[in-house]
Amino acid sequence: MNAPMPVSKSARAGRFITFEGGEGAGKSTQVRKLVEALSARGLETVATREPGGSPNAEELRKALLAGLVAPLGPAAEAMIFSAARIDHLDILIKPALARGAFVVCDRFADSTRAYQGALGSLSDEFIDGLERVTVGDNMPDLTFMLDVPAEEGLARAGKRRGDEAVDRFEAENIDFHRKLREAFRDIAERNPQRCVIIDATRPPDDVAADIWREVETRLLGQEASA
Ligand code: TYD
Numbered sequence: 456m457n458a459p460m461p462v463s464k465s466a467r468a469g470r471f472i473t474f475e476g477g478e479g480a481g482k483s484t485q486v487r488k489l490v491e492a493l494s495a496r497g498l499e500t501v502a503t504r505e506p507g508g509s510p511n512a513e514e515l516r517k518a519l520l521a522g523l524v525a526p527l528g529p530a531a532e533a534m535i536f537s538a539a540r541i542d543h544l545d546i547l548i549k550p551a552l553a554r555g556a557f558v559v560c561d562r563f564a565d566s567t568r569a570y571q572g573a574l575g576s577l578s579d580e581f582i583d584g585l586e587r588v589t590v591g592d593n594m595p596d597l598t599f600m601l602d603v604p605a606e607e608g609l610a611r612a613g614k615r616r617g618d619e620a621v622d623r624f625e626a627e628n629i630d631f632h633r634k635l636r637e638a639f640r641d642i643a644e645r646n647p648q649r650c651v652i653i654d655a656t657r658p659p660d661d662v663a664a665d666i667w668r669e670v671e672t673r674l675l676g677q678e679a680s681a
Contacts, residue, residue, distance in 0.1 A: 468555035469499075470674050471548065471593070473563040475642075476601035477635050479611030480655050481662065485601065486561045488663040489670065493557050496675075501551045504561035505539065509546035512539035529575025533582070536567050537589040544593055552593075564590050565598060565642050565650075573638035574631060597673055599666055600643045601655035605632035 472489070474482040486502055493500040506516040515535055518524055524535045540563070551558050564586050572582040603611075609632055643650035651669050655662050671677045 467549075467552035467593075469552035469557055470597070471552055471558045471560070471595045472670070472674075473560045473565070473595040473598045474601060475562060475565045475569070475598060475639055476655065477603065477605060477608045477632055477639070479608035479613075479615065480601035480603050481611070481659060482561050482601055484659050485599070485655075485662060485666060486559050488659070489666055490559050492663075492667055493559070493670075499551075499554075499556040501547070501556050501558045502561075503543070503547055503558065505543060505563055505566065506536055507539065508543040508548070508560070511542045511546075515539040515542075529571045529577055530581065533567050533571035533575070533577060533585055536571065537585050540564065540567075540589050544590070549593065560595075563595060563598075565600075565639065568642055569635055569638035573641070574634055595649060597669065598643075598646075598650045599669070600639045600650055600652045601662070602636065602640065602652050603655045605629055605636055607656060608632065608636075 474486055476482055483504075486504075490500050490502045505512070506519050507513045515538060519532070519535060519539070524532045548558050548560070568582050568586070571577060572579075606629065609629065640652060643652045653662060653665055
């Protein structure tokens with residue numbers, strides 16, 4: 456049985472929204488703006504991120520971003536990101552969704568598919584299998600792919616970082632970041648019911664307005680106001 460498992464909406468009362476994209480796409484700003492907008496509506500909203508989001512997963516984050524797992528290769532790296540994800544889901548995401556909260560997460564399984572899967576040349580079978588055992592029917596209801604050209608994203612990330620050292624993933628070359636962008640676009644094209652590509656080269660408030668319109672129409676059951 457190779458068909459993906461259906462997402463069981465009845466098992467959770469809340470809604471799960473993720474943000475994906477390359478470096479410097481503005482994910483953290485948009486996560487903050489969306490959390491503010493949902494909270495202003497009186498909706499319980501939990502902001503979180505990956506890798507991390509639970510104490511054990513934050514420990515794994517340190518090792519991953521320091522590049523300690525990289526020498527083991529992309530398959531092992533994908534498994535450690537997934538191990539962190541299992542804890543994050545169990546400790547934070549699933550309980551929040553069960554009690555009816557909105558969960559807004561900065562990166563999730565699509566990052567493993569893009570960074571380790573596409574860029575690490577892992578097979579679809581490997582990534583599909585890993586995603587199935589790690590995430591199962593807890594895939595996001597809605598995923599925003601924040602899309603910026605690789606050059607622009609890297610320039611933004613460099614500015615934000617200032618004098619701090621680059622992490623393992625920022626240190627990859629421009630070709631890596633171009634392929635990464637294509638990988639995220641490819642995931643979005645294959646999952647149009649879940650994913651929305653957002654042009655993130657525009658001012659943050661314009662990007663946030665597009666995101667809010669999608670959340671209203673897709674998850675809050677309202678037609679967007681003009
Ligand atoms: P972070 O500092 O949070 O970067 P960003 O602001 O770009 O989100 O670092 C997370 C890094 O980990 C980022 O470069 C993407 C990478 N990553 C993976 O390679 N695989 C994954 O499954 C996840 C969740 C992140």
